[in-house]
Amino acid sequence: MRARKLTFAALALAAGLSLTACQNDDDAAGQADPSSGQSASSASSSGGGSDSGGTDEAGGKDSSAPDSGGSASGGSSSGGSGSGSEAKGGKCTTDGLKVTAQNTFIDGDREGSIAVGLTNTSGADCVISGFVGVDLKTNAGTISATRKGDPGDPYTLKNGKEIDSNVSYPLNKTGGSGVTITGLVVTPPNETKSVTLDWPGESSLPAGDSGNGDQVLVGPIGSAGQGG
Secondary structure (H helix, E strand, O other): OHHHHHHHHHHHHHHHHHHHHHHHHHHHHHHHHHHHHHHHHHHHHHHHHHHHHHHHHHHHHHHHHHHHHHHHHHHHHHHHOOEHHHOOOEEOOHHHEEEEEEEOOOOOOOOEEEEEEEEEOOOOOEEEOOOOEEEEEEOOEEEEOEEOOOOOOOEEEOOOOEEEEEEEEOOOOOOOOOEEEEEEEEEOOOOOOOEEEOOOOOOEEOOOOOOOOOOOEEOOOOOOOOOO
């Protein structure tokens, strides 16, 4: 009977030791699991940071496309604002310009006026500045227009675009035939080659010296509409 009790006691002790060992193993595993969970969480956080950084970077790349487009637009803006010292391109030449003239006189104006237009047909932007040369052909000879105003800064005339100059002249209010205008000769700025056009304005100028200082005047490039 005592032997059985000893055997039971030994078995109980062995079972207790086994249970303690299992509990220690569980505790060790439990300690390992939080560490493992912490590492995964850190990796996930790092991955999230990397993803977020990647998103930011991707966002930066996506936004760089508009920036690039903005740069292209900026280039276009630089061309649009090509005036003054920023004007770029070769000089506008007579051969690369279409020259026109139209009557801009309105009843009630104190003087006659026409607009001389220069349209860039060269196929590329060009730089223009100063005054057009204007000569009126008349039955009494050639009358050259006098320049009036500040020539302004060089201006980039984009291909296909037009810029105008105002030409004013005295109206013939004498009641006589006056000086008959038969044609118009236009020379683009800084050019020697001219273009001859039909005269679009009133048919005559007052004859002789009127004594009031009336004369044919031409404004700088871009001045059309400033006369009258």
